[in-house]
Amino acid sequence: MTEQAQKYVGGGVPRKEDPALVTGKATWTDNIKLPGMLHFALLRSPMAHAKITNIDASEALAMPGVQAVYTAEDINNDMAAGLPCAWLVTEDMKSPVHQPLAKDEVKHLGDAVAVVVADDRYVAKDALEYIDVDYEELPVVTKMEDALKSDSPLVHEEFGTNECYTWPLATGDVDEAFKNAPVIVKERYIQQRLLPTAIECRAVVANPDPVNGGFTVYTATQIPHILKSVLAGICGVPEQKMRVVAPDVGGGFGSKLNIYAEEALAVVLARKLGVPVKWVEERSENYLATTHGRDQIQDLEIAATSEGKILGLKVKLLADMGAYLQIFTPGIPTFGGFMFPGVYDFENYSFECKGVFTNKTPTDAYRGAGRPEAAYGIERIMDSLAREVGVAPEEIRRRNFYEPFDEPTETPAGIQYDSFNLQGALDKVLELADYEGLRAEQKRRRDDNDPVQLGIGFSTYTEICGLAPSQVLAAVGLGGAGWEAATVRMLASGTVEVVTGTTPHGQGHVTSWSQIAADVLGVTPDDVEVLHGDTAISPLGRDTYGSRSLTVGGVAVHLAAGKVVEKAKKIAAHMLEAAEDDIEFENGTFSVAGSPDQNVSMATVAGEAFLGINLPEGMEPNLTEDSSFDPPNFTYPFGAHICVTEVDTETGFVKVRDYFAVDDCGPIINPIIADGQIHGGIAQGLAQAIYEEAIYDEDGNLVTGSMLDYLIPGAPEIPHFTLDRTITPSPSNPLGVKGIGEAGTIGSPPAAVNSVIDALSTHGVTHIDMPTSPMKVWTAIQNAKGERAGTRDADRSGRPAQATDNVDEKGSESL
Amino acid sequence: MRRIKVTVDGKTHEHEVEPRLLLIHYLREVLGIGGAHSGCDTSNCGACTILMNGESVKSCTVLAVQADGEDIMTVQGLAKNGEWHPVQTAFHEAHGLQCGYCTPGMIMATISLLKEKPNPSEEEIREGLEGNLCRCTGYENIVKAVKQAAGSPVS
Incomplete structure (x- = not known):
């Protein structure tokens, strides 16, 4: 490939996306209005588990403005198949039938039972009140450990169990490693359930196409391409007649990475009624009907030498599936199973995950998707190990890091990390944070018995990014098709269209892909238009999730642009009557080596390729090239974070004072955008660590059912971030890039909780579960006062929704 | 009606x-x-x-x-004769937005904040915008944008 100096890549090019967004001219799905469009609303179950004995919609149907009311009987037969789960983690995994509307039984609060179609959304909502549903209450199970007991109520009677699957992974001889280990540390951590909360709720518009009999679906989604294939399949529409458009999408974080009931319903309703239909989610509905994140009970055991060198790691997870399996539900925790060994070089590892059904909203991908859970587990227990062997947290990590490497290296989980230099990242973050100064301040406060203690918490993490290698995805039960596609075409005017299969919703692909293409083609980013998000414009794509867009899709843009230059070079040689090998390309100009006056611009070559009059013998006209990039391996960004907290020992209040992060995601395309991704990621991780928790009561009611009750941190709760980076290129792709969208969310929760515990270490506190609310922190301090100092017993009570033995009062209070 | x-x-x-x-x-x-x-x-x-x-x-x-x-x-x-309001410009230049969904509300809240406090401190900015949530930016560059719009030195 022709390589030339990078002019725009690596620079902070201001975002091309912004003008529409700062002036209010963006096209959100809810902004789409089509002639004759009707609105639909869903009646959702007020119970977590009940039989539906009767539904009477006659009163609702009689209301002015109501066009139709449908229940499962009217809708589900219109489906060719139910809502799919695409991740078959084991062959005997139990996968329940999941239709857009519940038929005989509702299985979680918010399960939809009927749909009203009306002239406007107020009328549709009003009519919901006039549908009478008779429910016969069934026993509810919300806690995983209860759900696995033999006398538990069953979410799906037909399976005879609430266990969805058990997935094991083992390498080396773990039992042998533990048998003679001088040090063994055992912990239980609770990964509380989270509500992803993209600020734009979901919305969908389906428009029947009178010409080809198909449909155009506009939807607030991260995955228009996957949705096109799947919606066509489950709704019985020929794939080529289905078009899906993701207009401007207001955040996703994994919660818009799914095939939702409302999207299928929109197609079915548009087909039934022959008119466009629209559904817009409300926030309280979002909290019930959009997938949740996390929700695991993690049991970890680590064996080590007396110097703290890891000998083996055992991990057992219970992972809450909720009531149904959405597209990736069962695979999120098992994906995390590959990441518990973290950045540490050891050999013996065993992992077992049980997926469990409960009467709650299904879980699925949420920023990090399995990896924040894993990083949290290993990074928390590394601190416990440090305490046990009596070394500093940074030292225990250093003793176990891999030596830096730049070629794929086998891990205890049987995958291959691409390139690491944790030592470099740790050194840099220690300096960035003035670590010595922080420890000195901590000592001062301790010596002074300051009621507000200082905490310094570490995490050194890695993550698995760039979901791609099709063969690997197939091997883990995810079907394959992990490639990403791009088309780069020079137009007759010398400007450029880049078509990408990625689907940005805040990540700035339009700007970054412009930079990549501009550098290869010798044009400016303003000369490049990036087209995306509409399957009619960008027919091939695998969409945006798992920090894959740059590492797979951005690379595809780079490769396609390279192919354009190769072809253009042949045309230039022909035009200049020179040998192709003698042609040089720089700054958008082809010239003959040694005779710079003999030259022709890329724009002129593009014009010639378009006209097709004077091309080399046998060459086809036009400068347009495709790439479908399928890399050989994942990428593994890594980093070292330090979270500095001030913990008020009298009130339990935690303030994050500073946050220092050194992240390594390989070479940077746009530092402004990359830093922005890190900022947002860290904030979302701090949100889990300190503030957020979705709480269900015993009856399966979501107690945190609106933003009034679910604490999303605002600007006062989030600190200023101090960032730096190291650059270790990945051998997995020609740009060496690794991905950065989830790094902050993965690195920050353990750093924050380790920090809070560090602040309280002289009080004897060794464990607090997330979120570290004032009540939990205060309770931990009080409990530690009453126990022997230095205890390492984890709080096993967990939170109401996630664990069982609430008889132990520790940590069981609400916020 | x-x-x-x-x-x-x-x-x-x-x-x-x-x-x-x-x-x-x-x-x-x-x-x-x-x-x-x-x-x-x-x-x-x-x-x-x-x-x-x-x-x-x-x-x-x-x-x-x-x-x-x-x-x-x-x-x-906000824009007058095609010229953006300084707060709009600041949000763009400081990368104070990602998905952009919270942005119109953030911009309007910032205008109101700067009217009350033309030269807010970082703490005043964070407190002043506490009623506006952003899930993408971690607020870092929103704070920077507000400082820039206020004409304060930006670190």
């Missing part, structure tokens, strides 16, 4: 509306102002923030009839 007369972005409108119609839905559905967003329905997230007589209000918890006779400004009315 009640008749209301509202000035929005410099243009006066008269409509018969249901008394229960929320101002955000009046702006979006009746007037077609897609730049006013709804994010939570409980006045927590601030995506719907607009200015009413120069004061920031959350239009998801104001009824359209309460806006009768009032002067409303949305993000779509």
